[in-house]
Amino acid sequence: MIPENFEYNAPANLQEALGMLSSQGAKPLAGGMSLIPLMKLRLASPERLVDLGRLSDLSYIREDQDSIRIGATTTHQQIESSALLRSKCPLLAGTASHIGDVQVRNMGTIGGSIAHADPAADYPAALLALDAQVHLVTAKSKRTIAIGEFLVDTFTTALAPGEIVQEVIVPEETSGIGYSYQKLVQPASGFAIVGIAVRLRKTGDKISLARIGITGLAHKAFRATAVEKALEGTAGTDADLQKAAASLADVEEINSDLHASAEYRRHMAIVYTGRALRVALSRMT
Amino acid sequence: MKIAGSYTLPVPQDRAYALLQDPEVLARSIPGCDSLVKTGPDEYRMKMKMAIASISGAFDGKVRIADQTPPSSFRLLVEGTGKIGFMKGDGLLKLTSNGDSTDIGYEGDVQVGGTMAAVGQRLLDTTSKMIVKRFFDKLAAEAR
Numbered sequence: 001m002i003p004e005n006f007e008y009n010a011p012a013n014l015q016e017a018l019g020m021l022s023s024q025g026a027k028p029l030a031g032g033m034s035l036i037p038l039m040k041l042r043l044a045s046p047e048r049l050v051d052l053g054r055l056s057d058l059s060y061i062r063e064d065q066d067s068i069r070i071g072a073t074t075t076h077q078q079i080e081s082s083a084l085l086r087s088k089c090p091l092l093a094g095t096a097s098h099i100g101d102v103q104v105r106n107m108g109t110i111g112g113s114i115a116h117a118d119p120a121a122d123y124p125a126a127l128l129a130l131d132a133q134v135h136l137v138t139a140k141s142k143r144t145i146a147i148g149e150f151l152v153d154t155f156t157t158a159l160a161p162g163e164i165v166q167e168v169i170v171p172e173e174t175s176g177i178g179y180s181y182q183k184l185v186q187p188a189s190g191f192a193i194v195g196i197a198v199r200l201r202k203t204g205d206k207i208s209l210a211r212i213g214i215t216g217l218a219h220k221a222f223r224a225t226a227v228e229k230a231l232e233g234t235a236g237t238d239a240d241l242q243k244a245a246a247s248l249a250d251v252e253e254i255n256s257d258l259h260a261s262a263e264y265r266r267h268m269a270i271v272y273t274g275r276a277l278r279v280a281l282s283r284m285t
Numbered sequence: 286m287k288i289a290g291s292y293t294l295p296v297p298q299d300r301a302y303a304l305l306q307d308p309e310v311l312a313r314s315i316p317g318c319d320s321l322v323k324t325g326p327d328e329y330r331m332k333m334k335m336a337i338a339s340i341s342g343a344f345d346g347k348v349r350i351a352d353q354t355p356p357s358s359f360r361l362l363v364e365g366t367g368k369i370g371f372m373k374g375d376g377l378l379k380l381t382s383n384g385d386s387t388d389i390g391y392e393g394d395v396q397v398g399g400t401m402a403a404v405g406q407r408l409l410d411t412t413s414k415m416i417v418k419r420f421f422d423k424l425a426a427e428a429r
Contacts, residue, residue, distance in 0.1 A: 027339070034338075034339065035339050037404075038338075038339050038340060039339075041400055041404060042368065042369065042400070043339075043340045043341075043342070043369050043400060043401060043404070043405075044339040044340050044341060045341070046339070116338060116339070117338070118338075118408075119408070119411050120407070153415055153418075154337075154408070154411045154412055154414075154415045155337050155338030155412070155415075156415070186407070189407060191407065219411050219414060219415060253290075253414065255410055255411050256410050257406060257407050257408075257409065257410050258406055259406075259407065
């Protein structure tokens with residue numbers, strides 16, 4: 001499997017990269033875990049690749065007041081093993097550890113993953129549960145948008161031509177938070193049949209904040225607002241959790257493929273949501 | 286693979302039916318359609334370029350409209366081949382009047398083969414739904 005001819009550009013810094021990307025036919029390359037296999041199969045044949053993977057100014061995990069900024073070419077492995085994320089944003093670090101396999105985690109990047117927008121990728125579930133923001137740049141402009149706004153549809157994001165993800169911004173978690181990412185994995189691809197990210201906050205003995213991000217179930221990752229509403233204000237008893245998870249029965253347009261029918265997916269989404277909620281509560285600090 | 290769904294177009298039924306039979310409107314609405322040329326009664330030759338995620342490929346295909354019963358239903362047969370694979374679809378579209386708008390129900394069978402099917406099994410369902418939705422969204426924009 002040999003790709004078609006393409007030009008390869010290795011910019012020295014972000015500014016140079018953005019300049020190269022502003023021309024027609026240029027495609028950014030990050031870790032290459034999705035793009036390179038597609039090119040080898042000739043399903044994708046970009047004229048020119050701009051390699052962002054070598055840019056040191058896009059690979060970082062930085063604390064900034066109450067949030068953590070993660071550079072776009074930070075690898076899954078770096079996120080999974082970051083002491084800062086493990087202590088202050090454990091949901092993201094935990095989710096990264098579920099992605100693909102070791103080789104993919106060593107090469108794949110958070111910016112590449114979300115820009116590809118696979119409807120079964122792991123990060124979007126966690127980033128939705130975290131109310132994350134995405135910072136986007138072109139040669140001439142920059143903007144910061146919510147992850148929910150960034151993920152438009154299957155393989156479709158809010159990125160404009162020539163625009164790339166510069167960093168992902170997640171909140172630093174204070175105490176009183178419980179979290180969990182539970183994934184039913186499709187072993188051949190490593191992608192989620194369903195993946196459920198849960199982030200809960202308790203005030204007194206009531207759940208005061210619930211964020212549930214779901215991937216793999218529909219055409220894009222989404223927040224299960226019905227489940228969130230059903231949880232907020234309850235004490236989080238087993239019955240409360242079951243009842244909240246069961247509201248996924250109303251989700252429409254569920255994916256179906258040869259690995260999992262729509263009915264099976266829906267059922268597993270309910271089971272895994274219940275599981276994620278219980279784990280999140282048991283981890284409540 | 287079976288696909289089925291529905292979409293509501295914000296125009297009366299007669300107009301919705303006419304839009305769906307108008308090759309110029311279809312050419313502008315079918316995602317990635319470069320040209321749609323009439324080759325016979327209710328038969329068209331189509332060239333399209335699909336681009337989803339990083340995947341892109343050119344297709345050369347045929348579109349045929351059959352079993353017309355204006356303004357309530359018709360059959361749409363589409364086939365295309367390209368370097369990255371082939372596809373073949375056969376669907377029945379039913380239009381029902383809903384006040385000032387029209388509900389369009391579709392039901393059909395799609396076959397996809399070649400490289401894109403071999404590696405993309407996991408995503409065929411989601412992707413075909415997205416393409417159908419894009420088509421109707423554009424059609425709705427045309428209707429305005």
